[in-house]
Amino acid sequence: MTSEVIPALRLTDVGVVRDRRPLLADVNWTVAPGERWVMLGPNGAGKSTLLRVAALYLHPTQGTVEVLGRRLGRVDVRRMRHRVGYASAMLSDRIRPTISARDAVMTARHGALEPWWHSYDDGDRQRAADLLVRMGCGHLAEQQFGLLSSGERQRVQIARTLMTDPGLVLLDEPTAALDLAGREELVRTLDALSADPATPPTVLVTHHVEEIPTGFDHVLLLREGRLVAAGAIGEVLTAEHLSECFSMDLELEHHRGRWWAHAAG
């Protein structure tokens, strides 16, 4: 008897319509255990919308969403959401600037923003501190969240996504607003994270192929709310697909596990 592998995420014929405008259409996408996905696409393609659907913050107008074998609409969404670690600029903006970095991580345990909303024990505090160490910012545990640099804040946010021991991690543009060194350091950290078999299946949204950590093995290209292509990086990340996705004639280079794209000619 073969045991069926339960995908971390399965979207079937997903569509999102707002003000009669389709923001997403005909999205079929499966994230299997152990996979690390990059989602690429131009501004306004629908990347954040798709991630919010996967994070169970946005109900699609059409189609079905399954996270770790549970179907949205059939199970308590708050319990399902607990199994997904999600980081985005919108969520980060809602964290009170005077909260400590450790509390910003720890409060994810209950999907909360303030430590006094729930009670936490020493185990929770220790787990949050350990996750900050894992993300290379253990020394910032007592620092106020609002005083952190953009790069430090992104690391704290990624630590926050891991607090509930989720079965799926979704990161919306963690490399935005970082300088070159900050970006490279974060890419290296994401690389190490992706190499750890204990890290849950992960989806990373970015605009730039240069920001794909070497350990990421799958790519989804989105354009005007529709998939251009999705699958193993070696097959899907081609100059042809990228040119179609960004509506520009592009050339693509691959060197030592990293990617570069530039206008053709």
Ligand SMILES: Nc1ncnc2c1ncn2[C@@H]1O[C@H](COP(=O)(O)OP(=O)(O)OP(=O)(O)O)[C@@H](O)[C@H]1O
């Ligand atoms: N709640 C909403 N109501 C109406 N339109 C929306 C809503 N949320 C997003 N949109 C629109 O949907 C489109 C896709 O937005 P989305 O934020 O998903 O794009 P994105 O690919 O993440 O872009 P970026 O790279 O700039 O972050 C945009 O045109 C946006 O204006």
Ligand SMILES: [Mg+2]
């Ligand atoms: Mg976005």
